[in-house]
Amino acid sequence: MPSYKLYYFEGRGLCEASRQLFALAEVPFEDVRLTGEKVAELKPTLPYGQMPVLEVDGVQIPQSVAIARFLAKKFGFAGKTEVEQAIVDGICDQWKDFFVEIKPFYYGKVEMCPPGWEDIEKAKTEVLIPARDKFFGFLKNLLNKNKIGFLVECGVTYADLFITDNMTSLFGWFSEYFEGHPEIEAYYKRVQDIPQLKAWLAKRPNTRS
């Protein structure tokens, strides 16, 4: 078995999906969570000067989605066929587009507010809610296509993990996040109820985002 070391900040952020893949697959890994000086020390040694970075037997893999896809392929959470893998990749890219779109709200909440968006209520109404409604529409279409309750037919994938972990943050900041979308709330809970994931959620460090 390779040795895995996953470097990130304290929080969940763009690293949590990969941590959850280790939990789902019940594969041990070193969950390195850095703060302050330690981050500054490590930064110049990282491929793009940023985290997350996964070290596999000493080789560094950067970029959150690339890391998660690598682990998902190894552990069986990336889609079964070539076409299914492409569909999963596309779902995750669509989620990333959504994540870029909601920056005025999301980064406002983590104290990295983009200029012009100091009014968080305005960011919620003008950016988050319309983006959510559009994105939830896509998720509903995907869920309606199969009867298994996840986004693609083969079962839970790394795309479900990015999406539902992001929902945890947004729901934590905006308690009506699922209002009017009961099937999405049910999907969110369904993912978190997977026994291996439930066990991880119960024991992981508790962070806001």
Added chain:
Amino acid sequence: MPSYKLYYFEGRGLCEASRQLFALAEVPFEDVRLTGEKVAELKPTLPYGQMPVLEVDGVQIPQSVAIARFLAKKFGFAGKTEVEQAIVDGICDQWKDFFVEIKPFYYGKVEMCPPGWEDIEKAKTEVLIPARDKFFGFLKNLLNKNKIGFLVECGVTYADLFITDNMTSLFGWFSEYFEGHPEIEAYYKRVQDIPQLKAWLAKRPNTRS
């Protein structure tokens, strides 16, 4: 051989890397380029209401990078080992982050200027040039790691194609784009000099972006 139909607008944009993969692999495909009414007609039938979409034997795959990765895996331009594939995916995601970062300049040039960035010279100086210098630094590190002249050791990959096609647009709008970075200009030309690609560049429709 599967039947491939690739749907996009007239331009290169986020679709060109996939067209170039077909050219590199010398695999025939239907290059469907839509304008105006035809786009409006097709939109509601697409997974996320947007293009590019690849149709493989009738199945729709959305999202530009997911499409390119799917083709690259099939045709041998996605990296050889699992780790190399993850490195290639990470390079492409890093490029996408760069692409998001330079929106004030890029979208200004294609008449979709984001609010507050009407002054294109300001967008060039304050956004494009610093983002370019940082991104070119990453590319130089990657090129220095191997002696083959592409970003990863196995040869040209889909990441090279997204990056160099984007350079074509930026260089077209800003003729000093490569100034001070001769090794990046040489890399750009090296990719375009691959015989199959050169033949495609000579015969493809000529568009600004």
